Amino acid sequence: MKKILIALATAGLGLSGALVAAPATAGTQKAPDYTPPAPQWAQCADLPEGIECASVTVPLDYDRTSGKKIKIAVSRKKATDTAHYQGAILFNPGGPGGSGLSYPAVMQNRLGAPLAAQYDLIGFDPRGVGSSEPALRCDPHFFDPVRPDYVPANWGEEAAWVKKMQNYSKACDATYGDLLKHMTTVDAAKDMDQIRKALGQKQISYVGYSYGTYLGATYATLFPGNVRRLVLDSIVNPERVWYDANIDQNHAFEARAKAFFAWIAQYDANYHLGTAAADVEKAFYAARAKLKATPAEGRVGPSELDDTYLAGGYLKSRWPLLANALSRYVTAGETAPLAQAYATYGDSSGDDNTFAVYSAVECSDARWPRDWGTWHRDWWESYRTAPFLTWGNAWFNAQCQSWPVRGHEDLRINGKSVKNALFFQDTKDAATPYQGGVEMHKRFPSSRLVVMDGGGNHGLTGRGNACIDDIWKAYLTDGTLPASLPGPDAHCAPFADPVPPAASLRSAPTADDDWVPGER
Numbered sequence: 001m002k003k004i005l006i007a008l009a010t011a012g013l014g015l016s017g018a019l020v021a022a023p024a025t026a027g028t029q030k031a032p033d034y035t036p037p038a039p040q041w042a043q044c045a046d047l048p049e050g051i052e053c054a055s056v057t058v059p060l061d062y063d064r065t066s067g068k069k070i071k072i073a074v075s076r077k078k079a080t081d082t083a084h085y086q087g088a089i090l091f092n093p094g095g096p097g098g099s100g101l102s103y104p105a106v107m108q109n110r111l112g113a114p115l116a117a118q119y120d121l122i123g124f125d126p127r128g129v130g131s132s133e134p135a136l137r138c139d140p141h142f143f144d145p146v147r148p149d150y151v152p153a154n155w156g157e158e159a160a161w162v163k164k165m166q167n168y169s170k171a172c173d174a175t176y177g178d179l180l181k182h183m184t185t186v187d188a189a190k191d192m193d194q195i196r197k198a199l200g201q202k203q204i205s206y207v208g209y210s211y212g213t214y215l216g217a218t219y220a221t222l223f224p225g226n227v228r229r230l231v232l233d234s235i236v237n238p239e240r241v242w243y244d245a246n247i248d249q250n251h252a253f254e255a256r257a258k259a260f261f262a263w264i265a266q267y268d269a270n271y272h273l274g275t276a277a278a279d280v281e282k283a284f285y286a287a288r289a290k291l292k293a294t295p296a297e298g299r300v301g302p303s304e305l306d307d308t309y310l311a312g313g314y315l316k317s318r319w320p321l322l323a324n325a326l327s328r329y330v331t332a333g334e335t336a337p338l339a340q341a342y343a344t345y346g347d348s349s350g351d352d353n354t355f356a357v358y359s360a361v362e363c364s365d366a367r368w369p370r371d372w373g374t375w376h377r378d379w380w381e382s383y384r385t386a387p388f389l390t391w392g393n394a395w396f397n398a399q400c401q402s403w404p405v406r407g408h409e410d411l412r413i414n415g416k417s418v419k420n421a422l423f424f425q426d427t428k429d430a431a432t433p434y435q436g437g438v439e440m441h442k443r444f445p446s447s448r449l450v451v452m453d454g455g456g457n458h459g460l461t462g463r464g465n466a467c468i469d470d471i472w473k474a475y476l477t478d479g480t481l482p483a484s485l486p487g488p489d490a491h492c493a494p495f496a497d498p499v500p501p502a503a504s505l506r507s508a509p510t511a512d513d514d515w516v517p518g519e520r
Contacts, residue, residue, distance in 0.1 A: 032190055034058075034065040036198045044075055048105050052076050055133070056124075058194045061182050070179070072191050073131035074124045074198075077104035081117035087228060088120040088201045089476070090192060094210030094234075094517040096185070097357035099130040107207070110462030115473055119205070124195060126188045126215075127179075128357045134179060136356035138172040143348040143355070146301040149292055150391040151383075162372055165398040172356060173404040180405050183360035189219040196226060205229040205476070209459050209517030210432055211236060213423075217413045217440060224417035229476060230447075233424040234458050234517060237436030238413040238443060242362045243369065245436075246397050247382055252430035253393075254386035256313035256456055257281075259428075263316075263497060264323045270500045271327040283330050284309075296335035300342045306392045308338075308346035313389075313430045314458045314516040318345070320500045355396075363403035366410035372401060415444030422475045423449045424468060426494070428456040441488075448481045448489040455494025459517040467492035 039054035047053070055071040079085050091103040103123035108116040128136040152158035172180060192215075196204045205228045208216035213232035220227050240248055261284065262277035273280045288302045295301040300308070312322045325341040328334040348355070369375055375398065383390040400407070415421065421444050425437025434451075441449040450471055452460055461472045471490060474480040482490040 032062045032065055036194045039198050051104050056195050056198045058191050062190050071133040072124055075101045075104050077108055077121040079118055079120050084118045086118045088122050088199050089205040090122045092208045092212030092215055094212045095358055096211045096361035097129055097354035099125050101125055115477055127191055135353055136176055137353050138356045139352055142352045145299045145304050146295045147303040150303045150306055150395055161395050166402045169399045169402045180360050184365050185215055185218045188215055189222055192219050193223050203228040207231040209233045218411055220418050221414050227418055230421040233461050234429055234432045235425055235437040235440045236432055237439050239439050241366045241410045246393055248433050250382045250386040250390045250393055252433040253313045253389040256430045257388040260312050260319055263319055267500050271323050272331050273327055287330050297339035300338050304342050304346055308342045311345035316456050317498055320498050359399050363400035364405040364407055367407040368400040413443050418444055419446055421447035423447050424460045426452040426455045426457055428454050429458050431458045450490045451488040452492050452494050
């Protein structure tokens with residue numbers, strides 16, 4: 001009966017339709033016959049002294065290189081150790097939709113001065129992002145609180161969310177229809193090669209995190225001869241792009257949520273939420289129900305709570321702050337700590353640029369179901385065993401069901417022509433689950449896979465883990481790789497779990513310590 005009612009309701013919303021995809025031809029295309037003008041470098045207005053900014057002019061459509069142009073914002077910290085100069089190294093933080101302009105400053109610190117001085121450190125905002133022109137913004141108020149509950153209590157609430165996401169798709173199409181046709185990862189990879197040309201480099205090195213691993217793998221597939229060194233950290237599964245990858249995330253974040261609840265229970269003397277993980281989980285969902293009736297500080301309802309606590313699934317060093325906020329709300333009725341936790345980790349209101357680009361890339365990169373009945377079936381099935389993220393993740397992606405650009409066949413990632421590459425993956429990473437690193441390692445036969453065993457963190461290099469960083473820096477210094485072994489080629493122990501009372505809301509982590517690639 002319910003299936004019949006849903007089918008009729010979706011038809012009324014105009015949600016029927018077959019799964020349709022454009023043919024995948026990107027992998028066989030020739031390199032674009034275009035050379036960009038030389039960038040005009042100047043000190044960046046809002047970055048540290050010595051970081052220069054410019055733009056690289058590229059074709060909107062690489063099938064029509066003489067047509068309309070767009071601008072890709074780039075930044076650099078020039079090499080100072082000319083005796084050991086190693087060329088340009090590009091960085092991408094993930095997303096899709098993440099800005100990379102600050103990365104020369106960030107990576108100068110993470111690499112250490114001696115190694116950083118050997119490279120031109122290059123950041124960039126991929127097409128549509130941040131300081132690139134045009135920058136996508138479809139509805140600046142889309143994330144304003146308080147949002148409807150992500151978990152629909154009935155078909156009416158589910159249909160309202162579907163309509164909300166359809167309206168977002170329409171808003172993007174109305175303003176950026178021409179650009180949306182050219183927002184795939186393949187387009188961004190071709191832009192990277194234009195950056196290479198603009199820098200006057202025969203080859204480039206690359207470090208990509210999260211979605212940036214898929215961008216780097218795409219670049220290496222299209223332009224293998226232009227890759228000098230390739231580092232992929234926290235790796236997208238190229239076999240699961242993108243609909244299936246998001247369902248995989250639901251289950252991986254569920255595991256991290258349960259680990260968080262178990263950690264809180266271990267420290268019941270601090271948090272008073274129960275001595276068993278199940279007790280803490282029950283307290284969390286009771287708080288969620290209470291916030292639906294009365295949002296904290298008028299800003300944190302159940303969906304905002306979900307967005308805030310999702311942050312703990314990326315990085316376990318955040319657990320003390322999040323546990324403290326939950327404890328004070330549940331045990332003492334204090335709303336200010338919860339509101340401040342939301343401001344720190346969950347608040348995306350006021351600017352939807354990252355989400356607009358995320359949507360434009362993922363929706364057009366690969367095939368998505370075009371009828372809501374498929375989504376309804378799959379996501380309710382996921383919710384039964386993974387309630388923590390499922391419906392929040394569904395609505396983060398549901399615009400793809402009605403996106404004006406039909407998804408292409410995803411590019412077949414192939415790294416057989418890449419001479420060497422270095423990959424890092426945590427076995428309990430939730431945003432990019434472990435199997436992604438394994439699959440990408442298979443696609444790049446000359447790569448090495450370094451595994452952190454059970455840390456649960458997203459983004460491993462440059463965080464101070466000596467085992468990880470020694471391997472990373474050795475490779476970027478002289479190309480040294482771990483010996484090839486069956487399966488993973490090296491294993492590193494994770495950071496220890498945090499110990500409370502570590503972080504109060506008055507002593508939140510610094511931006512650098514708390515940085516996570518590709519975070520929503």
